[in-house]
Amino acid sequence: MIRLEVRKNSYYDSVTLMLISKEVKNVEGVVDVLVGMGTELNKELSENLGLGSPELKEVSPNDFFVTAEIENEAVMAEVIKKVDELLNEKKTSSGSDFKPATLKSAMEMMPDANMAVVSIAGQYAEEEVDRLLDQDLNVMLFSDNVSVEAELKLKKKAVEKGLLMMGPDCGTAIINGIPLAFANVVKKGPIGIVGASGTGTQEVSAMIDKLGSGCSQVIGTGGRDLKSEIGGLMMIQGFDALVRDPETKVIVLISKPPAPEVAEKILKKVAETDKPVVVDFIGGDMEAIKKSGAVPCLTLEDTAYKAVALAKGNEPVDFVGFSQEISEIDQLVADKVGNLKPEQKNFRGLYTGGTLADEAMKMLGQTIEGIYSNIPLSPEYAIENLSEVTGHVCLDLGEDQFTVGRPHPMIDPSTRADRFKTDIDDSVAVALMDVVIGYGSHEDPAGELAKSIREIKKNLKNQVVFVASITGTEGDPQDLKHSQKVLEDEGVVVMPSNAQAVRFVQKVMNHVLAKEAK
Amino acid sequence: MHKIDELFKKDLKVINIGLESFSKDLKEQEVPVVQMDWRPRAGGNKKLASLLDRLK
Numbered sequence: 079m080i081r082l083e084v085r086k087n088s089y090y091d092s093v094t095l096m097l098i099s100k101e102v103k104n105v106e107g108v109v110d111v112l113v114g115m116g117t118e119l120n121k122e123l124s125e126n127l128g129l130g131s132p133e134l135k136e137v138s139p140n141d142f143f144v145t146a147e148i149e150n151e152a153v154m155a156e157v158i159k160k161v162d163e164l165l166n167e168k169k170t171s172s173g174s175d176f177k178p179a180t181l182k183s184a185m186e187m188m189p190d191a192n193m194a195v196v197s198i199a200g201q202y203a204e205e206e207v208d209r210l211l212d213q214d215l216n217v218m219l220f221s222d223n224v225s226v227e228a229e230l231k232l233k234k235k236a237v238e239k240g241l242l243m244m245g246p247d248c249g250t251a252i253i254n255g256i257p258l259a260f261a262n263v264v265k266k267g268p269i270g271i272v273g274a275s276g277t278g279t280q281e282v283s284a285m286i287d288k289l290g291s292g293c294s295q296v297i298g299t300g301g302r303d304l305k306s307e308i309g310g311l312m313m314i315q316g317f318d319a320l321v322r323d324p325e326t327k328v329i330v331l332i333s334k335p336p337a338p339e340v341a342e343k344i345l346k347k348v349a350e351t352d353k354p355v356v357v358d359f360i361g362g363d364m365e366a367i368k369k370s371g372a373v374p375c376l377t378l379e380d381t382a383y384k385a386v387a388l389a390k391g392n393e394p395v396d397f398v399g400f401s402q403e404i405s406e407i408d409q410l411v412a413d414k415v416g417n418l419k420p421e422q423k424n425f426r427g428l429y430t431g432g433t434l435a436d437e438a439m440k441m442l443g444q445t446i447e448g449i450y451s452n453i454p455l456s457p458e459y460a461i462e463n464l465s466e467v468t469g470h471v472c473l474d475l476g477e478d479q480f481t482v483g484r485p486h487p488m489i490d491p492s493t494r495a496d497r498f499k500t501d502i503d504d505s506v507a508v509a510l511m512d513v514v515i516g517y518g519s520h521e522d523p524a525g526e527l528a529k530s531i532r533e534i535k536k537n538l539k540n541q542v543v544f545v546a547s548i549t550g551t552e553g554d555p556q557d558l559k560h561s562q563k564v565l566e567d568e569g570v571v572v573m574p575s576n577a578q579a580v581r582f583v584q585k586v587m588n589h590v591l592a593k594e595a596k
Numbered sequence: 597m598h599k600i601d602e603l604f605k606k607d608l609k610v611i612n613i614g615l616e617s618f619s620k621d622l623k624e625q626e627v628p629v630v631q632m633d634w635r636p637r638a639g640g641n642k643k644l645a646s647l648l649d650r651l652k
Contacts, residue, residue: 194610194611
């Protein structure tokens, strides 16, 4: 039976409610349950889950609802009790400070506010951000589902006013040393970054910290900034600010390959500055970058190495190897492949960071032919049926098809835990994962991944080679060293970067493919 | 002076609209933050919201 409870005018944020939904599912007698605000999206999701009802159709986006399929009437009381318990817990943990309902009263409480972080549902974001810009506030817009038209309008306004409008869908920024949303604790230093790719920017900034340097500012632009429609407005705005900033000695630009005319516009700007510039247009045109006088890069890690070299006054050189001695790496590879059975032929990449998954596929493309994915390098390798994957597969678990009704896998490790059960079987030779720590992320993603690996090993006959890298720093709340140890204790090969983890996988797959060819 | 240049010279002071965990993270780092009790204007009713706008 389906039961519904509605509370009028009670507002909670979506991540809180998604996490509560997950916990309430464990109540005995519950078949399925959805806890959410009465948005069209949530109502549709309820229908799709078979939890719809005529009453639910009537609720408004301002109403909070619990809809559940339960085994008997008594269970609903338990469900409601659990929901209230969890809501109360969240309330206490977020403190009892006064929370103003309007921007006017927020500005009265903090007249010298200089940054707003916005993570409300995308459909409401344009209006709110417009008001924030009117108040001369810089904005980080974390929300997605904001139209291109709205983005263009807001960015034009920000440019006119000389403000930052980072986003939409901007996951990471570090302003004046303070990590915002999903970001790592990176030392202060001479390298300024403007990045259009969230996890890519995290990987580079964390790596700069690991290499003993630091960042002056890390500015996010949102993933669409370098498309023709937006024309790189915020990358240029951020770049100009870093050129003027006396703390910034080296500038790093990160983006997936931009629209050609946008790349041209940005590289023209690059050619005009005296500051050294490192550009990673992930897989983009390296010659054009060189021509502009900037330093092109091979991987995210290589980007960090080159920026740090320039900051230290050294010549930047390509970094294509391993931090460890190659003889040690080869020994480790030999130990691992020695245990592989002939039927273990496949590669699996299960990523929470989209840019990291993309980088892995681009690098592995040289070794493995045909990696199937939900973000494939070419359309013929798009996975049609996600419930049945075969061959070599690399997934970006942060994409929409995995995040309907649940938080991003960097917050909620259960998405990857579920994929482990379906995607890692005895045909797999090597599995590659990312672990992104830092503010915003889950409190112990390495521990959760180790748990998934421990569980799947019980079901496997063969020994799969597990390889991972951790995007993070010693300063992060989750503790980089601890995270590494937890994974190594589970037999995972932990590499210092995504690029090195991929290179390790390449070496394993070379053995597998050579054996197959015999 | 350019407003972004001013931002880089001052301590960060944040208004957070949405996920409260972002406020919590900033407080942990001793960054001044005001968490707004945001909800859709006019209960998400677009007609009513545009009427409210006209009242401004």
